[in-house]
Structure formats: structure tokens, C-alpha cells
Amino acid sequence: MTAFVDSAVPANAHSATPGQVSSAAAAVREFLTFRLGAEEYGIDILRVQEIRSYERPTRLAHSPDFIKGVIDLRGRIVPILDLRVKLQCPEASYTDFTVVIILDIGSTVVGAVVDAVADVVSLTPDLIKPTPQFERQGHVDPAFVTGIASLGERMLIVMDIEALLSSDEIGLVRSAAHR
Structure with a gap:
């Protein structure tokens, strides 16, 4: 199922110039x-x-808990x-809906285990509201x-996958990819 939020074209698009519509x-x-x-x-x-679909990765010795393997x-x-572990979510069991999203993070390709993929949504910047600021708790940077x-x-919750990993963690992930 794909849901699209159609607010890219202004309500007064009929009076907008072609440049205004294409920039929106x-x-x-x-x-x-x-x-x-x-x-x-x-x-x-x-x-x-x-x-x-999720397949059991080969575990790497001495890697952090959130790196399930390769x-x-x-x-x-x-x-x-495993994003559940990284984000300190309650432990969930692996089911038929558990999937791995293969992501390109800079020069590194990683797989992210999630409970299920929902859909693709189109958002304009005005639909994404700032997040409340909280003090940093634990190891996850908000x-x-x-x-x-x-x-x-x-x-x-709109996330920046690169910002989720610290520079040390990105180094660990890169070294895991090159073993």
C-alpha cells in the first residue's frame, strides 16, 4: 500500500508560474x-x-550488540x-514480516533489521515538524x-540514518564490511 501526501502543488497552482510549481x-x-x-x-x-527478507547473519566476535553480523x-x-537494539526498543521476535533494508550510507552499504516495512510517503518540508529537544539519555543521540x-x-518519526551512527560506530561497520 502506498500513501502519498499531495501538498506539493499549491492550491493556487493554476495562477502560479511554471517555475513556482516545479520548485514546489x-x-x-x-x-x-x-x-x-x-x-x-x-x-x-x-x-x-x-x-x-531477514536471513540470519554470520556473527562477528567482539562486535557491539546492535551489529548482528554480516x-x-x-x-x-x-x-x-538491528535498529531495535540500537534504538533501545523492547526486544521483538523475528517474524515473517521482519525484513532487512539495504542502505547506502556514504561509502558504506549496511543492512538495517526492522519489524516491517509499511509504505512510501511523499512529504514536503512544511509537513515535517521539529522534534522536541530532550537531554541526551544513554548512548543514542536524539x-x-x-x-x-x-x-x-x-x-x-523522520530519521537521518547517518546521524544515528557515531563516527566510531561507522568505523566499526566499515571494518566489519572489510573483514
């Missing part, structure tokens, strides 16, 4: 939405390479991160949340 349309960004427990998150669709993806070793979007009855 250019501001629309698409996000892949997925579930972690009861929450729904969205990541920039341009970061997504593919969505795969898989061989068509000859490329890809580290698999800076990875770029905003909150209300989609009818749904609340979507």
Missing part, C-alpha cells in the same frame, strides 16, 4: 516507512538500495544492524531524528 514539486521528498515496535519511522528513499550480498560483505510528520492518524 522539487521540495517533495519520498520516505520509506517502517515499524520498530509500535513506532513508525521514515528514511530517505534515496538511501534505500533494496528490501530483503551477510554476503552478491559477493559483497554487508554488515547487518539528533538522528530530523522531525515528526503527522499523516492523518499516523505519526512518522
